[in-house]
Amino acid sequence: MSSEFPLIGDFSPAPGAALSGARIGVVTFPGTLDDRDAARAVRLAGAEPVALWHADESLQDVDAVILPGGFSYGDYLRAGAIARFAPMMSKIIDAANSDAKLPVLGICNGFQILTESHLLPGSMIKNDHLKFICRDQVLRVENNATAWTSQYATGQEISIVLKNQDGQYIADEKTLDALEAEGRVAFRYVGWNPNGSRRDIAGISNEAGNVVGLMPHPEHAVEAGYGPDHTGTDGLGIFTSVLTTLVGGTK
Amino acid sequence: MTAEAHKFNIDTVEHAATTPDTELPWAELGLKQNEFEEIVKLLGRRPTAAELAMYSVMWSEHCSYKSSKNHLRQFGEKVTEEMKKDMLVGIGENAGVTNLGDGWAVTFKIESHNSPSFVEPYQGAATGIGGIVRDIISMGARPVAVMDPLRFGAIDHPDTARVMHGAVAGIGGYGNSLGLPNIGGEMVFDSVYQGNPLVNALAVGVMRHEDIRLANASGKGNKVVLFGARTGGDGIGGASVLASESFDDSKPSKRPAVQVGDPFAEKVLIECCLELFKGSLVEGIQDLGAAGISCATSELASNGDGGMQVELTSVLLRDPTLTPGEILMSESQERMMAVVSPENVAAFEAVMEKWAVEYSWLGEVTDTGRLIITWNGETIVDVDPRTVAHEGPVYDRPYARPEWQDALQADTFRASEAGAGLPATGGELKAAVLELMASPNMCDKSWITNQYDRYVGGNTALSAPDDAGVIRVDEETGLGVALSTDANGRYSFLDPYTGAQLALAEAYRNVATAGAVPMAVSDCLNFGSPEDPDVMWQLAESIRGLSDACMELGVPVTGGNVSLYNQTGSTPIHPSPVVAVLGKLDDVARRTPSGWRNDADGQAIYLLGT
Amino acid sequence: MPRIVVDVMPKPEILDPQGKAIVGALPRLGFDAFAGVRQGKRFELTVEGEITEAVLEQARNAAETLLSNPVIEDVVNVEVVAD
Amino acid sequence: MPRIVVDVMPKPEILDPQGKAIVGALPRLGFDAFAGVRQGKRFELTVEGEITEAVLEQARNAAETLLSNPVIEDVVNVEVVAD
């Protein structure tokens, strides 16, 4: 394979990228699908994507980590259940809980891995209609005080891509009440709840706000022509948000 | 001899030579008397059980194209130099390869998985996607998209829901898990497909020119390796006579008639193969589809320059009771076979370990010109691989225009005669349009396409409900491809020659209206029994029509698939040549979506054509 | 309330991708005692009132027709469980 | 070969979408005896050799850590089955 032309979505930082100098890890598990897409989004946001392999134990000094979407281990047993035990996950769990509060974003299967890892509360079960669903989905940003949402306004509506089979977010009432009370609901579905998620929750954060998980896919809405309705780029804000967080700024 | 060697009553070549009169179940395995006699002539003795297994699957209609070969030649003959100029690999390999320029190449192919999808719709359709994707990987390409032309029985028939929902879920379940966007397809309901749904699947892949790989085993001393899933009894349920290799009365153990797909295993296999290609670690590679190891060993060997020696006990098994013949015939999914030079063995193994893919070394390439397969060192197959893979029987089946064709064509609808039924007022016209739009074959397909991931990969520039799917190949230049599949069984039934041409014309138009230059054609010819002269005529006419039209439009056929015996009892399906056209866009940013645009207020509408 | 439990397993000769993935994961977690895993389904049917032979017969029928796919699965158990 | 069976069911308070779909389908097929259905998982773990208490303990641990997610599921059964 020649290296001068990236094969479709290969990880190679675009020339002149990484202006911020930020390095963002994108983890690949066996069965991960959207790792190239997440790396592209990182690049378009101006940072450098760093490929992290599930079986390795070094975080390679990255400044933040993305657990991308897909079907790790085929989603067999439960979505995210087997991937959660990868060596790389132990490192990520430690780094996310450490004083440094490594920013971690879980998208779709990544969100499922985060709940299985107990970095985020609750769990995901099959969509209420039992089918895989792929559609353009409107979300409301409920909290822009997390590491991954600072570039949005609270209450802002964005349109990104939703695609999942096990996307119904559930938690017990106490947990749901606490999430709402603490402002940890990061995103809600607007207009239609596509999978039966409790209280229309599409994404949540941990207490510190450095760990965020969401079911829909912001990385599929970063380039005009390849996202919702052939034009949408609303997802880019997630990736620029973390860069802002890393340089210590806010909007 | 070890106990292992005695696990079965092994029918060795030596044994076969001394027992010429042993009764063999060639008829049960689907061979005709003349075919069996031909095998005996080729070998100069009766075949062993294992050889019989290999010949029977490789000489089946499905693998040998024995009824269609004489007609399919036209695809190779009716081509001009101009049509060949971008064809890097033509018909005959796993899939054809077309030059896209800038060092890029694209490969695509369409195949059927019709009867497995009727028996078990979810798994049948899922493994259909799996199989076509492996064809694309084995060319050295990264698969980038899939499509699924589907045909089911009447929408209100009680069995249609079972088949249709199962097949759609299976295509989604497998394709979505592979990370391949589904960029288009078809959905047709017609009672002719009631007992014979058509589940066709297309995959497209891209590669750099230097990454093109072919299925051949050359270089004496190079190692032969089987990797991916373990071999089970899948797909040999119908050939249970082989369960007792000595053909005595011992009871065959249970063999599944259906295959269950493991999309996760296939996704890992894709990444693992791409890593092998990147490191130039394989000399030749072949996917295992129908006819499994029989097909892979005989094709690799006969496309190479020598022979091959394989020890069959080295195959990793899921079911330890499989006999040698069954191992050779098994259709277990998610397996690949490769030829690796000795200096790359360690690097090859490192890639397998990284992806946790199981593998086993089976043997090596030789210069004997023979394919020799042993079982614990005893020879059970000793054949010229070309006689298995390429020089099977070819039939000139009789065909004739059916007697009923004239009556069928004469049965037309004339507005003047049936005038009373035509809409006369604006209101009636509106009602007629609404009725048409709500008919099963015209209405919205988003209930299907919403179950398919169209975004994964981030390169989908057009997908449903557009006329063609468009995929970006090069992120820097915007170079991309457009694809459409079409067929109309009713047109083809009325006139197979013109019907096939119309299918091509429609797919060609869909690609052109998306803004692409049509470049290549792949086709899946779904027909009834070739032993019926009416059906054989439909097949012959369709191929003649399609090849003439390809010549006329200047687009070559680079590959495809023939699916025969699609019939219930003696009633065949309508002739259904599904045609896929691939086109090129220099910059996918210039693609044209179909449908009115929101910002198009005040723009003029033109109707082009006659 | 008494329930009827229906157990459905993939046929032994059929590939079970889920079981295969679990077998691969177990040793990584230090569980080294298991040679194989197969994953099937367990259904619990609740009944209002008494579980008569007729109800049990319905459960057996439902197990064969709706709860399992006879092409790839076996119903291995239909029994009444009290608690 | 003796096996260890592990049964995992969705927690009672969690709505089970698959069970719900089955409850809806049963009466359409003429099965009217059932008030509710829940769908869980049944794992069969095979062991080479004898099933000792230590092996059974591993199975219990695997059931709690990998085979079930305590947020949504309960392990309802871990037992040895001979056949």
Ligand SMILES: Nc1ncnc2c1ncn2[C@@H]1O[C@H](COP(=O)(O)OP(=O)(O)O)[C@@H](O)[C@H]1O
């Ligand atoms: N089985 C299918 N899989 C994927 N896409 C499909 C399928 N059936 C239809 N489509 C897509 O839905 C859209 C509408 O299909 P159709 O009504 O057949 O279009 P047309 O009549 O313009 O050919 C097209 O984009 C087509 O590719």
